[in-house]
Amino acid sequence: MHVFVAGATGVVGRLLVPLLLDAGHRVTGTSRSPAGTDRIRSQGAAAVRVDALDADALRRAVARAAPDAVIHQLTDLADADGAANTRLRREGTRNLTEAARAAGVSRIVAQSISWAYAPGHGPADESVPLDDTAAQPRARTVAGVRALEETVAGLETAVVLRYGILYGPGTWYAPGGAVAAALAGDPAARFLGSVVADDAVGSFVHVADAARAAVAALDWPGGPVNIVDDEPAPAHEWLPVLADSLGAPVPDRVPGRQGWERGASNTLARSRGWSPARASWRTGFGDQGA
Template identity: 65%
Template sequence: MRIFLAGAGGAIGRRLVPLLLEGGHHVVGTARAEEGVTRLRALGIEAVRVDALDADALRRAVRDAAPDALLHQLTDLSGADGAANGRLRREGTRNLIDAARAVGVSRIVSQSISWAYVGGTAPAGEDEPLDLDAPLPRGGMVGAIATLERISGELPEAVVLRNGLLYGPGTWYAPDGPVAAALRGEPAGPFLASLTANAAVSSFVHVDDAAAAVVAALDWPAGPVNIVDDEPAAARDWLPVLAATVGAPAPSPSDASSDAPAALWERGASNTLARSRGWGPRRASWRTGLMINPA
């Protein structure tokens, strides 16, 4: 299969390329900078320098690649700039889908997130709605995700993978990543300034498991699928252990023992649907993945 991989230089994209090549696919990947193009070519794929916000350039790149399917892994997370990432989710997705429709591509696998659901008392399933009425700043993030998913769904074979918090090489939760830096007291972006070991529940997924899900999803029916591990976890459980793993001071006892209730949306997600389709995380829990074997 000919694959157009938008965002090939991202955390998932870099782990995805070898899996696609092993599967016999021909891959054309995108990068925004020339050094990114060089790195992608070193991985053994065709690479094109293109900004997804440049609609004409992206349309030409997709046309020249003549793909059978698109993989949407576009993000803008390096600067912890929620507005920039939201713009890419809205406008970049619009441009990518318009380019796909112009050349007759019907299949796309898009990257979404699993913490945009409405509140509840159990891990969220795919049949539950997104939290579209959330106040800012969460409302802006959820709105951008909803737009990404809606626009992706204009293609008849659109699979949306709602990933958990990514950890592993190249992610925020890597030992050399920004979460570890924030725990060590180094300057942190706005999303990391309030790390607290409280009752807020999250679902994680290793970047390699997320990449494997993208490959599997090339054969899945359309619709959203949660890609998360088996054990949603409260921050008061996982955050002190992550701190110890990366050599950072443990959160203060008052934070670590906080019994303040989490927001209703902070409840993690269920991977039952993904497992029913044959995908399962090799790292089934943060206890044996995120903490003990971060890489």
């Protein structure tokens, strides 16, 4: 299969390209920079420099590649700018989906998130609706997720991977990353997250497991699938483990959580044959290599 990977140099994309090649697929990957396209070519894939917000250029790139499937791993998180990332979810996804449709592509695998579910008790499965009750700034995030998922659903088969909080190489949670800086008290640390040891339940997934899920999803039926590890947990449990692995101070425990801070279930993904190699953040935080 010829797979067009949009966002091939992101934290998931850079691991995804070699996995696809190892699985026997032909790959064309995108990047916005010359250094990014050089990296893609060094991995053995074809590369195209294109900005997903440039609809005409993206349409030409997909048409030239003529892929069998598209994998959407586009994000804009380098500057921890939620508005920019939401714009990419809306406009970039629309441009990519329209380009795929114009090129006759009927299958897309798209990156989404697993913490946009409505409030409730216990980890959310895929039957739980997205959160329509959120106030800003969460409302903007959920609206962007909804736009992304509804847009890709316009293709015949759209698998939406609702990733947990990503950790591993290149993420905010890696050694030397933004979370380590925030735990150390650096006021310049920027990321879209929290270092509060409260009762908020989250679900994590290592980037290598996220990439493996994207490869597997090329054969899955359409619809959303949570891609998370086996142990949703409150921040007062996982944050001390993370801090210890980073050599950073442990924040004091505080009470409280929002209703939507509930984690997610990976039962559906497991039923399709995917399972996380790093089954829990408990051991994964100390083993963040690829």
